[in-house]
Amino acid sequence: MVLIIPSIPIVHGVCGAQIALLAHEARHAEVDIYSQSPVDRARLLRKENAKMIHLEFLDRDAWDETCLHLVREIHEAVDIPIGVSLAEPPRTESECTLLFDAGIHRVFLPPGTPEPVFLQYCANFTSRKIIFKVDSSFDFETKLPEYHACGVERIGVEISGSDALEMEMIDWERLARMTTAASTAGIRVTAFHGVRGYPDLKRFQELGPALDSLILCRALNENRFPCQLIWRKVEAVAALEENPASNLWSNPLAGKPHI
Numbered sequence: 001m002v003l004i005i006p007s008i009p010i011v012h013g014v015c016g017a018q019i020a021l022l023a024h025e026a027r028h029a030e031v032d033i034y035s036q037s038p039v040d041r042a043r044l045l046r047k048e049n050a051k052m053i054h055l056e057f058l059d060r061d062a063w064d065e066t067c068l069h070l071v072r073e074i075h076e077a078v079d080i081p082i083g084v085s086l087a088e089p090p091r092t093e094s095e096c097t098l099l100f101d102a103g104i105h106r107v108f109l110p111p112g113t114p115e116p117v118f119l120q121y122c123a124n125f126t127s128r129k130i131i132f133k134v135d136s137s138f139d140f141e142t143k144l145p146e147y148h149a150c151g152v153e154r155i156g157v158e159i160s161g162s163d164a165l166e167m168e169m170i171d172w173e174r175l176a177r178m179t180t181a182a183s184t185a186g187i188r189v190t191a192f193h194g195v196r197g198y199p200d201l202k203r204f205q206e207l208g209p210a211l212d213s214l215i216l217c218r219a220l221n222e223n224r225f226p227c228q229l230i231w232r233k234v235e236a237v238a239a240l241e242e243n244p245a246s247n248l249w250s251n252p253l254a255g256k257p258h259i
Contacts, residue, residue: 002205005083005190006045007054007217008038013070015041016058019221021232033239033247039073043248046078048231052105054083054215062086063095068102075103079251082106083215085133085156085192089113093124100129108133108156108190119150127153131190134158136171140178144185155187156215159194170194175207182210190215197224 009016014036021033035041042053053074057067062084075082083106090096099107108131109118121130132147133156147155157178159170182189190213195201197219204214223229238246 002201002211003051003213004201004220005052005054005213005215006050006220007056007085007215008041008045009056009058009217010038010067010070011058013066014038016056017217017221019232020223021236033236033244035244038070039077040248042074042078042082043250044235046080047247047249050080052081052083052213053078054085056085056217057087061088061095062104062107063090063098068098071099071102071104078249083108086110089117090121093121096121096125096130100125105129106131111135111158119152122150122152127151131156133192136174136178138178140181144181144187148185148187152187154190155182156190156192158192160192170200172203175204175211179207179210183208188212193217195219198226201225 015038018036019034034044038055045053055062055071055074057064060067062068062071071082071084082104084099084104085108087110089109089112096107106129107125109121111133113132118130118132122132131154132152135158138157144155159175179189187210189211191204191211192215195204195214195216201214204211219225220228223232235247238244
């Protein structure tokens with residue numbers, strides 16, 4: 001089973017991608033069903049049963065104070081782990097520490113991060129916290145056994161760096177070799193983007209247990225999976241008849257004493 005992790009791209013403090021409305025329902029334009037607030041988006045995804053959320057800051061470093069403040073807000077708003085992809089590798093370990101202290105569970109380093117830097121961060125923060133992201137041209141057969149010997153437990157793989165669903169074809173043969181190499185080396189894989197809908201997702205699940213998670217944005221926002229249109233219909237009705245906030249997850253223990 002592949003865990004689907006929804007991604008929230010963030011630009012200037014707001015969501016950089018919006019959820020598609022039901023085009024045939026003209027009355028849905030009467031109300032802002034989906035907030036541009038990343039905090040509200042996280043709460044919406046949690047109510048849709050997301051088990052983890054991924055953030056991508058597109059216009060500034062994730063350790064910028066404005067980004068850290070937003071991470072803290074999201075961390076307080078939902079009860080699930082939060083991951084983040086970085087556009088640039090941290091310059092110091094203290095920048096990683098800022099992210100973890102703010103509530104980030106897992107940091108994905110960008111492709112091109114110097115290998116000694118990645119391995120040093122893994123040694124200091126563990127491979128469960130620091131993940132190296134590569135593209136599908138990476139030499140998995142040679143490098144994964146070496147990484148495993150250094151204590152690496154997981155890598156991230158960019159299937160489509162642009163998330164352009166119709167523009168790029170998935171190299172399934174290459175992915176099959178990747179998952180075989182990962183399984184042999186004892187390393188788990190988180191894939192990014194590239195999935196265009198349920199048929200692709202089904203093929204991903206058939207690649208084997210080494211590929212255990214998939215981070216998606218556009219395919220989810222465009223409602224390309226079964227039952228998503230049902231969610232959108234219910235959310236639109238709730239927003240129109242009550243208010244958009246009725247679609248957002250709230251902690252059932254908020255304000256109540258609990259351990």
